[in-house]
Amino acid sequence: MPRTHSYELTVTWTGAGAGGTVNYRDYGRDHQIDADGPPPLLGSADPTFRGDPERWNPEQLLLSALAQCHMLSYLSLCARGRVVVTAYTDEAVGTMVESGDGGGAFTEVVLRPRVTVAAPEMAERAAELHERAHRLCFIASSVNFPVRHEPVIVVGDAG
Numbered sequence: 001m002p003r004t005h006s007y008e009l010t011v012t013w014t015g016a017g018a019g020g021t022v023n024y025r026d027y028g029r030d031h032q033i034d035a036d037g038p039p040p041l042l043g044s045a046d047p048t049f050r051g052d053p054e055r056w057n058p059e060q061l062l063l064s065a066l067a068q069c070h071m072l073s074y075l076s077l078c079a080r081g082r083v084v085v086t087a088y089t090d091e092a093v094g095t096m097v098e099s100g101d102g103g104g105a106f107t108e109v110v111l112r113p114r115v116t117v118a119a120p121e122m123a124e125r126a127a128e129l130h131e132r133a134h135r136l137c138f139i140a141s142s143v144n145f146p147v148r149h150e151p152v153i154v155v156g157d158a159g
Contacts, residue, residue: 009035011043030055059106063094065139066109066147074113074133083126084118087154109147116154123153 015028029045030052045051046059067090078085090113098104117126130151134140140147 007035009033015044025050059094059096062106062143063092063109066094066137066143067092067111069137069139070111070130070133070147070149071113073136074115074129077129077133077136078126081125081129083122083129085115085126086118087114087116089114106143106145108145109143110150111147112150112152114152114154116156118155120155123155126153127151 011031011033013031015030017026017028019026021027029050031043033041033043042055043061044053044055044057046057047053051057071088071090075085075088077083090111092109092111094106094109096104096106113130115126117123130149134147134149137147
């Protein structure tokens with residue numbers, strides 16, 4: 001029987017100010033995300049939609065969730081497959097297209113992990129494991145747009 005996991009958090013709008021949503025321009029998009037354990041996460045809308053550029057927006061968080069999930073799946077596979085990863089960075093990019101009705105959707109995410117492995121004989125296997133990590137990623141399996149990978153494998157120093 002498959003295991004089921006449940007996740008809980010609270011999103012609290014903190015941008016009401018004195019007037020609330022009197023009109024589109026004047027209410028704040030700021031909010032706070034809380035869950036048991038981690039520190040609060042300060043969120044807002046994308047600056048394009050009148051949000052605070054110093055706070056995380058939902059689009060960034062979705063992109064981050066995809067990149068984090070892939071990385072964690074990948075590192076697990078590497079550890080189990082005796083591929084020693086000594087550094088990992090990902091410069092992920094997501095594309096969202098607005099629709100004419102004020103909505104929109106992501107059309108693609110490209111993950112660009114740069115992985116450093118400890119020895120040359122690990123490089124080929126390190127590259128191959130990205131496809132399996134993608135299939136195992138809970139978040140990538142939950143979205144309805146393509147998530148592509150453009151990994152780079154480096155041997156030796158992370159620098």
